[in-house]
């Protein structure tokens with residue numbers, strides 16, 4: 001038994017809804033790139049501990065991570081999740097209904113960057129962000145999130161070890177450079193306290209401090 005199996009057996013049970021969603025993704029020919037159950041449980045707990053009430057997710061896919069996040073919200077809490085692909089978004093809408101979470105979740109179809117810029121102009125604020133989409137825009141997503149973050153907000157992001165390429169000097173792909181910049185921004189911005197949890201492909205967690213340090 002691996003450590004992951006041991007931890008999951010004890011602490012990370014996926015219920016029927018989550019298992020059904022994974023199966024439906026295969027049926028719809030969708031990529032199997034949802035967050036791991038272990039990472040999802042960490043985000044779920046983080047959101048609960050921080051008593052998150054207004055969440056923004058970038059990258060919905062079929063709604064797997066969104067369901068974990070929305071389950072951490074109080075009844076009056078909201079999750080806005082952004083998805084470029086209308087077909088994926090439609091599957092996600094059905095899955096949020098299946099999970100009985102449609103009253104808390106809105107799936108917005110379109111480019112996340114454009115949508116975040118629109119939300120920023122409207123003065124919308126969030127207390128929990130999760131980035132799990134195109135890595136090239138991670139630095140821009142972070143800048144926008146910082147301008148829409150409530151004091152004490154959490155900013156989380158998946159794939160921040162980028163299969164080890166971020167600490168391999170030989171890797172000079174644009175996506176690697178972008179994730180490196182994002183990680184450096186999380187480390188050096190004096191409004192943030194951050195860490196990468198070495199789980200899956202690297203899960204970053206940052207807290208936006210109440211005031212400038």
Ligand SMILES: C[S@@+](CC[C@H](N)C(=O)[O-])C[C@H]1O[C@@H](n2cnc3c(N)ncnc32)[C@H](O)[C@@H]1O
Pocket residue numbers: 033034035036058059060061062063064065066082083084085088110111112113132133134
């Ligand atoms: C890794 S998947 C998200 C997985 C999901 N968070 C989960 O764990 O269940 C990345 C998703 O981001 C979407 N995406 C990619 N670029 C995007 C963009 N510019 N705006 C919005 N969504 C985007 C993709 O279509 C894909 O569904």
